[in-house]
Amino acid sequence: MTTLENVELNEEGFIVNAADWTEELAGALAEKEGIALTDAHWTIINFCREKAVDSGAAPTLRQISKGAGVTTKDLFKLFPKGPAKKVAKISGLGKPEGCV
């Protein structure tokens, strides 16, 4: 099984092989960011993973708040400092493409 000890991460902490992602690993990655996952977190994570399947990229902050029906402010409470990047990391997706 893939754990935080044996999963390959890039220099910014994103999973290199998307197939390595598991729900347990998400919990461990979140813990590394100082976040204990609740149902509210999982709603966002599931939304982002579905969105990424459709578009091939991790959603931006605007896409998450609009699509998952949660205010940006609440997103910052759930995933403090840069939520889009943190959710992408925990959800096993690449870096959101807003950063160009």
Add this chain to the structure above:
Amino acid sequence: MKTFLILGAGTGGTMVANKMAEILDPQEWRIIIVDKDETHYYQPGFLFIPFGTYSPADVVKPKRNFLPPQVDVIFSDIELIEPEKSRVKLSKDKKIINYDYLVIATGSDIHPEETPGLDDEAAWLKNVFPFYTLEGATKLGNFLKFWKGGRMVLNVSEMPIKCPVAPLEFLFLADWFFHERGIRDKVEIVFATPLPGAFTKPRASAILGGMLNDKGINLQPDFNIMEVDHAKQAIRSYDEIDIDYDLLVTIPTNMGAEVIGNSGMGDELNFVPANKHTLQTDKWENVWIIGDAGNVPASKAGSVAHFMLDILIENIQRHMEGLEPLPEFDGHANCYIESGFEKGVLIDFNYEVEPLPGKYPLPGFGPFSLLKESYANHWGKMMFRWMYWNILLKGGEMPFESQMTMAGKWE
């Protein structure tokens, strides 16, 4: 008679009109370009206006001057695009244009109203200014001329923005300007950005961040603005951090044209989803994008529109012949970054390769130093305005390759 329609006569649309006028048979095709504004703005020049280097007259010319005579130019707002019916409705005379091919070059614009309090009348253009519009840049120039100093905060609301290096250039030029005016010791400069560092790409971010530090500019990374409290003269982030200002220079949220949203063709920011390598829109095979109107994850800058041009034109011609478009666009961007004191830094990158140090070989002019300050880079930038008006817009040969090359770069 078939119709080739271009929406938007800025950098991208003008280049496409010139190229297509050379290529398409006038017996068979008519080319129409639509824009709401008769004036062409040299947008990279806006940066220099607050510091008095350029005047407004240096950055405007009539759009008509850059379009070939055989192209029909219509100045009108666009009411609606109906890609399923291949037609566009204009506001002027309620005209309807049916097209065979459509290139969307409607660009992006700033939207201060997206951030609560930002465009509040009490402060907007009084001690809160954008420099991404000619009006904002000019009024900021008037303000700076008589400013005695205080805390200047530069804030980027959210990514993506047009020309992601422009905020850095503004900071470097401001540092120089306040030095020249003898008030640098009375000005505190703060850069509040939603990015984790000075720039979007790690190696350039480290080098440019070091330059900010050397110039005594205070970097506040991961700052996501929630609102402006103009009574308190502070910007507030979603995690409730306040940064006080005396002068706020803002790069508000950038969005694509409203008509894109109204026509149901855009994403959350009204950018048109398109294939990042072919520039064809995802949904409509006769609709294509150039420049910052699309959602492709390349820099939203004129140099990128220029690098898209040849690939876009080739792909449209291939499509006309029934061939598949080629996935040739690599996200190439090339930016001169003004760093003040008559120096500049050059960066060159694409989707895969971040800006690297080295030398940029430019036949006839170069080489220019990459990711390193030099006087030549500054003169490269100043020379570029001439090249823009006289060569680039008209679709002439520029000494730059569309695709990025690794020649001269150190890995």
